[in-house]
Amino acid sequence: MRSPAERLRAEIRTAAAAAHARTGMPDLPFSRYRRFADDGNRLAYETPYFERRAHVLALAAEALTDPAAPTDDLADALWSVCDEYTWALPAHDLHATALGRGMEQCLDLFAALTAQMLAETVAVCGDRLDARVATRVREHVDRRVLSLLADDERLLPWEGWAHNWAAVCAGASGLAALALWQRGPRLDRLLGRCRRAMETFLSGYGDDGGCAEGVGYWVFGFSHFVYFAEELGQHTGEDLLSRPKVAAIARFPGAVHLGGGLFPAFSDAEERPRIPAGLAHLLTERCGAHFPPEAVDSGMPRDWGDLSRTLRWADGGEPLRGPAPAPVHLPDLAWVVDAVSDVAFAAKGGHNDEPHNHNDLGHFILAAHGEMLLTDLGAGEYQKGYFDAPTRYDFLHNASRGHSVPYIDGREQAYGARHTATVLRHEVHEPPTRESTSRSTSHAPTRSTASPACTAHSPGAAAHASCSSSTTSTSPGRCRTRRCSSAASNLNSPHAMGCCGRRTRRAPPCACPRTARPRSSRARP
Template identity: 25%
Template sequence: MKKLTLLLLALLYVTLTYAYTERDLLQKQADINRLKEILVLDRQWVTYPDYNDRAGWDRFLGTFKDEYIRRGEKRLNYQWQVVKATDYLAFERTGNRQIMEKPFGANNGAIADLLMAELAEGKGRFVDQLINGVFNACEMTSWALAAHIIVQPSHRALPAYDYPVIDLTSGDLGGLLAWTYHFMRPSFDKVDPEISRRLRHELQTRILDPYMNNDSFWWMGRNYNGRMLNNWNPWCNSNALMCFMLLEDNRDTLAKAVHLTMESVDKFLNYIKADGACEEGPSYWGHAAGKTLDYLELLSDITGDKVNIFNEPMIKNMGEYISRSYIGNGWVVNFADASARGEGNSYLIYRFGKAVNSEELKGFAALMHQPKSSPNNGRDIFRTLASIAVDKELRQTEPRHENRPFTWYPETEFCYLSTKEGLFLAAKGGYNDESHNHNDAGTCSVWMNQTPILIDAGVGTYTRQTFSNERYSIWTMQSNYHNLPMINGVPEKYGKKYKATEVKAGKNSFEANIATAYPEEAKVKKWIRSYHVKGKQARISDSFELEEATAPNIVNFMTWGEIDRSEKGKVIIHVNNVKAALLYDAALFELTVEPKELDDIRLSKVWGSTIYRLSFKAKQQTNKGNYSFTIKKL
């Protein structure tokens, strides 16, 4: 059990950090007494048509109507899957999350498709199958994932019947079923009132009651003591708020619930940096900043727009992080557990731009928009409906995006540098205990003509090991598989005290002392890693001083494509139609090229079957020295 407890703590990233600013932006807008005065009751805030308003749904769905119906028709014969006890136990036994998550996810997706189809058609054709899906969900012991259920007192993956867990998925399903209850209750009651009664009971016991009465969920941040908060906070809070808004009719109870969500989300907004960068990377922007948007929109709706912080610069910064982190051609700056590929949800980006009045985001959303099919966010029915609502505006927006020469996030310590000649370099300072952390303080990535040259591999498929005390045994998490040195043969170490210091950024350069990111056995006094860009090239420099030289320093760079090292002092990197040269001093270094075969689909779908680690091993061991590498477009 001790090992499972350690696993639990690692999973939830409940480690102490050193940054927290009590902004309390939401609570400054309204206390609980003020909320009681301004709440919009009885779902009068809902702008979508009632189920029986056929003309309203025809107008709202427009040309999407038939596609939602066709998608629902494919589910008419769907066989509802049972998530077995051994599916949950597989997470403990093998570390595989998918055995439990795949059938559960398939069921949830089917419910969403059937609901949208019935709202689109309105003839009752999908009602019976939708009832089957609802009852199937109600019969489950828990709506949380096996990987998340271990917050329960037993710390085991098989759900306890008397401890409802609110996690990302239970919240999403709660939101989906709350909307199902809102729209379909009259239709269900015509079949049998027990359907709605059972559904309302399950939503009360699985979402509403535990949210009000259980303050132990780490993501809530209640009784805050410095623990890390991440995308879970706005994600879970937005779902909880939505359920209360759709289900709770008592003014006092609703006011208390809304205020609890405000207190909780304030903890998240206090924890993250005011510069708006998402330390979890672009892949998590839709869950961190994006779910903050969802939450703030819902809060504005339920308070008649009386609680609204969209004019706060911090919120706009959070939104524009996603456009600033886009390189082009589908590539993004991918620190932490983010993928290097990611074009983003155009509807979500547009909604954010509209909320904070950002033409940058609106234009970027239009650039990302690929109107191949109707909006579909799976079990997140709120986003599906919100996407439909802005579709016309988005389609009428002019696409535009540009890489700015210099973007600097001074608190998160992300720096983006670009040139007119098509070079883009991203570097980071930070510390090795960030959310979804990799040991990567001081690393960089380089693109040329919107093509990655020096890369961050990203992260593989999530397993039990990913969020456990074994996390840093995974190669993708280690600094020696990032664009960083091994000092005296020692890589960076995990922990909040291991960080970049003396971080500086200018319009063409970035530098940091990364000695402080290494443990004592590295015996390093100072190691200044610096980057400078000009025209078609970037210079990467290391200036160091060691307490003692005990082993050769090794400077690693990660890359992909075709590698040619036939000429001394030069490595040719050929990716697609882009060719670059990495220049180094052959008198100082011995080069080793290590192929890294990618047998994980989450990595190989981005990089192909193989990436490479270029390891430059110093031929001499010295206490002081300078290294320099130049990468330039050919």
């Protein structure tokens, strides 16, 4: 059987052949760029944007895997990317406007990822790439991304965000600098900021290693933490993977796997995220983590970091399958998961101001034989207003009415960190039975003064609710009963909070690997 890296090389050959057959890349005209500001549409610009990145990725991957590959088409692609008005997405303009910069110096997720891909491609190609192209790439990576961290002491918004943005932006920027720069004061300053951003990223996890953003966002954020950590270690000898909590974070996907490559799609997560094979191999070796083989992906990825590290780290066999699943309680995240048999159950507590928050305290899902029976809608289409606190819960996917939680006197749950659900007791019995009791403070007060999708109300009398579900396994002699009870008091946050936890009337536009809509009927994560 071919290794994951060998299978990926075959995919690269196919993708590169298709890229050579195309006549250039799609244009990014102003008429598409303006759509987000004009009517909230993200796909009009982001679809051709990511087609362009996929074109560059295929040609760069060919150069990485085949030293004899021609580089003329790659040179044209790199030159064209340097011509772009901005490497960021229009929806992320906060990261320029907050600092009084133009969009050329908007350092968002995808500007950082672009810088990493271009920088490492130039480093890999060396003399095979025309010197004029290589010089221009170096200049643009420096001006658009690296100088903002090395030469300007003002903090970027994402440097204080304890979720995937900090890891992706800092990790990709740091990797670009390590690829292009020699040791010196500028590199030292930049790496110092990247290290601090990584500490911020890790602070968003509890000791249980659980990721409130779900497994898809775990992949996006934690992978770039790992890629940066390994490269930094080669340059400095330090080991970020030895930090507290890292091993627990690495084990998160294996802990919450529901079977058949299915994972809980709480918040803006997706049901079937893919785990890059290189990441899975590295974390198995370094952290003792295990990943379900059906969720490990050795196909053509959409991210240069995933591709290059799978080629580097997954040239052996498949990752080893982990031990048999056991019921899981993640106390910091307040999730419970039971996937011991062919029937899998998961429920969540937490609070209603988590990253990519949905007002879904007490929500539960049920799956059987790798298919979802009682599901979660996951993310809606990412569009204008989706990440703005005043309008976020107008979207069905984010509001209580889009989840398996009770209405109380016609009221939905309220938004804000004050509204919580905690697991009071978690027991595992033989034959395997688990009971979880939750207490929540999530519902709007008795007297409502807002629309059904809003959460600003006055204090009133306490409300109580309970819900229960039971399932019987199809396995002979194995019966499970699961019950969840909750009590809600009438508290409500006096502030509008963004999806990234910032106390603001307008939340940061996105905290995503998913740019417009999640998978299945949706677009690129």
